[in-house]
Amino acid sequence: MQEFLQYFFSGLTNGAIYGIIALGFSMLYRSTDLINFSHGEFVMIGALSMVTLTMTLKIPVIWAFFIVVFGVGLLGMVFERLAIRTVKRPEPIVLIIITVGASIFLRGAGMLVWGKNAQSMPPFTPHPPLDIAGARLLVQSIWILVIAILIAACLHLFYRRTLTGKAMYACAINKQAAWLVGIPSKMMILLAFGLSTGMGAVAGAIIAPVTMPAYDMGAMLGLKGFCAAMLGGLGSLWGSLLGGFLLGVLEAMGVGFVSSGLKDATAFLLLLLVLYFRPQGIISAASVKRF
């Protein structure tokens, strides 16, 4: 039981991370019909710049966090403006290849800026791990969980309550119709990129204390986040979060009870199963649309 709980906690923590990354994928897909395969790289930049800001520049964690999120969001907008909008024939396949290219570019840039070594920083709050029924829960894990759920809730409110959120959603449903009613769809796409990459930076910033971030962490995180998004049904916000948790917990159980070699295989096995049996994701399409 104690062992199970320990795996469950670590799974939950990883799951929250996958969930936030999946949210980034989902919200971008929801607003632009595009999958940004360089999303993981924005997570990496978020994590590494968080380390630089807090460790080298000694900026307080809370300020560093906001600077990182806004900075990376801005970077995402620049990426959209320079690499996505300038495409003459914006067919999905072309755009996806561009995002793959961007991921290689950003990884290289990350290596040049931060070097090949893994970095590290202390947790946000220096508190000893909690002891729950014999299993230990890091305080940073609680931070991660709370922030993940907070972000999903904020996004939910954004789409439900604000005019910009509704307009963005309308763009995703039918770009032409949205354009015709007077919604500047280019602005919305730019904004969606900013929000999505900013969310990636959130994921990066909150895992920086627990993962030893390095320039090449983005690829795997991006893929796991993509798996989680597919699991929950691409485009569904709560589905993405749920997919992230599911993936995280299953992965942890696989590592704990079967073999540690299974860690990454779990994600891809799950992805294959989902694509085969429920390509619309575990949350059915109808409820996804209603979200």
Place this chain on the structure above:
Amino acid sequence: MKYRNDSGINDNRAEKRVLPFTDNRQPDNIYPMLRIRNLKCFYGQIMAVKGITLSVKEGEIIALIGANGSGKSTLMASVSGLLPTWTGEILFEGKNLKGMDPPAVVKSGISLVPEGRLIFPPMSVYDNLVLGAYTRLRKKAREDVQQAMETVTALFPILKERFSQPAGTLSGGEQQMLAIGRSLMARPRLLLLDEPSMGLAPLVVEKIMDVLELLRSQGLTILLVEQNARAALTIADRGYVFETGSVVLEGSADELLADTNVKRAYLGKDYEEFDDENR
């Protein structure tokens, strides 16, 4: 009558008569609200509209009729800003629409009810309507939008009953009403409708046409594209008949309704019926 003084056109009747465009078929001298001259629209190398000239005066209902692929919808796409690849001249209240994207066209006072309605199915009816007023809400014209909402719900009470329902669950006729209502939320002075009767039962079509007449009586100008030529010509003042990208016939709605060629081609009467009528 509203004229833009910053557009270089002087609101002076005497001068207006001198302007190159005067509609000789109608004796009144109202300067056209929308004026299209020698419009040619291109999809790549293909010319879909081959030099069309037409005019819409304030307070008129104009019907564009013609078969599939005759260029009616292409013309609508050009006016609404969806299709940027056109040459010629489209003047709205004296202002050239060249180079405007759809949001800019909406802001200048033209709204399109697109073919196939293009509502946002997963969103609630209310949200659909609110988004119709997007350009106005951006300008913080909240009271104005509230008023527009009341006008629209007075026009289509059914929409108010369905406010919180996802728009996709509405019936075809209700969806068309929603599409029209959404366009009206932007408070346009010229309303473009592309095939509003598509796929609707005759009774519903009648209802929609009644609403259009009512809107006109409230001062809205309407440009209507229709396959259902009879329904359109019944409420229209004037009409243009399109064929393969050109206007082949134009005239008052009554003239067109009575025209033998129009009857045969667009009103679905065959030769026998003509014989009956002519007897």
